[in-house]
Amino acid sequence: MTINSESPVRVRIAPSPTGDPHVGTAYIGLINYLYARQSNGKFVLRIEDTDRARFVATSEQEIFNSLRWLGLTWDEGPDLGGPYGPYRQSERTEIYREHVELLLANGTAYRAFENPEELEALRQRQIAAKLPPRYDGGHRDLSQAQIDAYLAEGRPYVIRMKVPAGSTTFRDELRGDITFEHSNVDDQVLMKSDGFPTYHLANVVDDHLMHITDVIRAEEWISSTPKHVLLYQAFGWAIPRFWHMPLLRNLDKSKISKRKNPVSLIYYRQAGFLPEAMINFLGLMGGGMPAVTDAQSGKNPGAPHLDSEMWASGASPTAPAPLNPASAPADAAKPASGAQVKPQTKSSETDIFTLPDMVARFDVKNIRLGGPVFDLTKLKWLNGEYIRALTPEKFYTALRETILSDAYLQQIAPLVQTRIETLGEFGNLTHFLFADDIMPPAEVFVPKKRTPEETLAFAADQLTVLEAFDSSTWTHEALEPALKKLGEEKQWSVKENFMLLRAILTGSTMSPPLLESMVVFGKSRTLDRVRRFLEAQKKLANIKK
RNA sequence: GGCGUCAUGGUGUAACUGGUUAACACGCCGCCCUCUCAAGGCGGAGAGUACGGGUUCGAUCCCCGUUGACGCUACCA
Numbered sequence: 001m002t003i004n005s006e007s008p009v010r011v012r013i014a015p016s017p018t019g020d021p022h023v024g025t026a027y028i029g030l031i032n033y034l035y036a037r038q039s040n041g042k043f044v045l046r047i048e049d050t051d052r053a054r055f056v057a058t059s060e061q062e063i064f065n066s067l068r069w070l071g072l073t074w075d076e077g078p079d080l081g082g083p084y085g086p087y088r089q090s091e092r093t094e095i096y097r098e099h100v101e102l103l104l105a106n107g108t109a110y111r112a113f114e115n116p117e118e119l120e121a122l123r124q125r126q127i128a129a130k131l132p133p134r135y136d137g138g139h140r141d142l143s144q145a146q147i148d149a150y151l152a153e154g155r156p157y158v159i160r161m162k163v164p165a166g167s168t169t170f171r172d173e174l175r176g177d178i179t180f181e182h183s184n185v186d187d188q189v190l191m192k193s194d195g196f197p198t199y200h201l202a203n204v205v206d207d208h209l210m211h212i213t214d215v216i217r218a219e220e221w222i223s224s225t226p227k228h229v230l231l232y233q234a235f236g237w238a239i240p241r242f243w244h245m246p247l248l249r250n251l252d253k254s255k256i257s258k259r260k261n262p263v264s265l266i267y268y269r270q271a272g273f274l275p276e277a278m279i280n281f282l283g284l285m286g287g288g289m290p291a292v293t294d295a296q297s298g299k300n301p302g303a304p305h306l307d308s309e310m311w312a313s314g315a316s317p318t319a320p321a322p323l324n325p326a327s328a329p330a331d332a333a334k335p336a337s338g339a340q341v342k343p344q345t346k347s348s349e350t351d352i353f354t355l356p357d358m359v360a361r362f363d364v365k366n367i368r369l370g371g372p373v374f375d376l377t378k379l380k381w382l383n384g385e386y387i388r389a390l391t392p393e394k395f396y397t398a399l400r401e402t403i404l405s406d407a408y409l410q411q412i413a414p415l416v417q418t419r420i421e422t423l424g425e426f427g428n429l430t431h432f433l434f435a436d437d438i439m440p441p442a443e444v445f446v447p448k449k450r451t452p453e454e455t456l457a458f459a460a461d462q463l464t465v466l467e468a469f470d471s472s473t474w475t476h477e478a479l480e481p482a483l484k485k486l487g488e489e490k491q492w493s494v495k496e497n498f499m500l501l502r503a504i505l506t507g508s509t510m511s512p513p514l515l516e517s518m519v520v521f522g523k524s525r526t527l528d529r530v531r532r533f534l535e536a537q538k539k540l541a542n543i544k545k
Numbered sequence: 546g547g548c549g550u551c552a553u554g555g556u557g558u559a560a561c562u563g564g565u566u567a568a569c570a571c572g573c574c575g576c577c578c579u580c581u582c583a584a585g586g587c588g589g590a591g592a593g594u595a596c597g598g599g600u601u602c603g604a605u606c607c608c609c610g611u612u613g614a615c616g617c618u619a620c621c622a
Contacts, residue, residue, distance in 0.1 A: 054622085180548075192620040199622050219615085
């Protein structure tokens with residue numbers, strides 16, 4: 001039973017608050033947003049916070065801020081409410097409990113009492129025997145007496161879905177039918193022993209209860225779709241349409257990751273990318289914008305243009321962006337009006353378009369399925385186009401609201417006050433906080449008693465340590481012990497340790513205090529700088545060979 | 546390893562879903578403009594559509610196989 005094609009379209013994104021808002025969330029958000037606006041449907045934001053272990057308290061707010069920054073406004077969500085709330089899964093645990101009872105009762109799910117250690121041992125045995133690691137169904141057919149005994153003992157358990165024999169075929173709107181043999185589908189855990197549901201259960205229950213008609217999500221979910229289909233069937237519910245979007249990629253074509261690319265939307269905002277450029281670039285990923293023919297461009301004079309009115313900012317590099325940037329496009333569904341600043345390049349006809357343009361012309365069915373590389377080079381060019389199209393006033397405002405905001409300067413000032421003799425020296429000590437490309441020469445970053453090789457290896461270790469932080473834990477108090485611990489482990493003195501990082505961050509051996517500087521500069525940009533340093537050095541080393 | 550998905554220059558896309566010298570943009574190179582650097586203008590190199598078979602008068606486009614890449618393979622999402 002599939003969803004009624006007459007039903008009004010309702011789509012959703014369901015990010016989980018486990019860290020910085022991700023560029024992939026924005027991409028999938030964009031496609032969902034477009035589809036909803038084009039079908040006069042609703043776009044729902046749901047927070048999937050069922051993973052207590054990875055939960056990050058500030059993450060949810062950053063997700064809101066980032067999506068609004070991009071102009072991807074939702075119709076229902078945790079902050080807005082709506083007819084099918086609550087929209088935060090941690091507030092729906094009772095609902096999942098009731099539903100999983102239904103499955104237990106109709107025999108499509110069962111309790112399993114193995115503990116994590118036993119399961120891990122099982123996995124290891126299977127791997128050793130070169131078998132596919134999978135739950136062996138050990139507690140699938142426990143007798144009622146046995147179950148009661150375990151329950152009486154108070155033994156913790158999970159609830160797993162009972163995958164029947166056979167196979168499942170579902171339709172992907174972009175690829176056609178996809179079939180999975182059930183022998184390849186695990187008896188997935190639906191309810192964890194902590195009483196929280198897994199993604200699979202929560203996602204199906206919520207999508208049904210929230211009347212979601214189209215599940216537009218990333219390709220990585222294809223393999224678990226049969227589980228979801230099986231769940232819909234177990235509940236006796238209509239199955240939504242599935243659209244699996246290609247995954248954004250690193251330059252080396254692997255799934256986009258923070259190890260190889262800035263993936264945090266906070267980074268892009270702080271580094272001074274304009275939301276219009278960002279959303280435009282995301283719209284380029286995977287295609288979807290039909291080519292403009294001469295005939296069309298004549299009939300559609302308003303289509304490709306830059307609209308400086310859309311500069312939606314309010315974000316300063318370090319202070320959290322306001323909840324609702326005043327200048328965010330209020331209604332992107334109607335073509336923006338106002339001054340059209342159209343760059344003179346030919347590419348303005350094909351590569352440059354706004355969110356309203358996309359609402360008007362984007363065709364989700366046109367999505368190209370090969371994983372598009374998220375290429376910063378082109379993003380930067382695009383951003384340059386948008387910057388040049390700004391009026392001088394808007395450009396000035398953009399600077400003052402981001403890279404030169406009062407909030408930013410107020411944090412920097414105390415770091416340099418005791419270190420300069422004339423105000424004119426301010427830039428001498430702080431230019432690294434305003435520059436994008438900082439690259440210390442080897443004589444600056446390699447400590448006297450170290451070789452370049454061990455220095456780079458240690459820098460890579462530093463990066464690993466720093467990557468473990470998220471924006472909310474990125475503080476002086478937390479960073480200091482973490483870095484010092486690494487130094488102790490690797491036998492690097494505090495001086496060598498901090499001096500190296502200082503050189504990478506500032507390009508110099510002389511700077512304001514390191515930790516404070518890192519905090520002011522922000523996690524995303526600091527990491528990006530270290531990452532770029534390492535990459536550049538790697539390239540240099542290859543050239544020398 | 547198993548299962549699944551994908552495949553047009555270095556990158557992003559286009560090519561009336563079978564008929565083009567395979568187009569556009571980014572990047573790269575050169576020239577012009579110019580006090581410099583950008584921007585802008587002009588031009589150039591770079592793919593014969595992963596490979597091999599079919600079907601067809603004709604395949605980037607349809608079919609099969611191979612290869613490669615990627616994803617999943619958690620009490621994460």
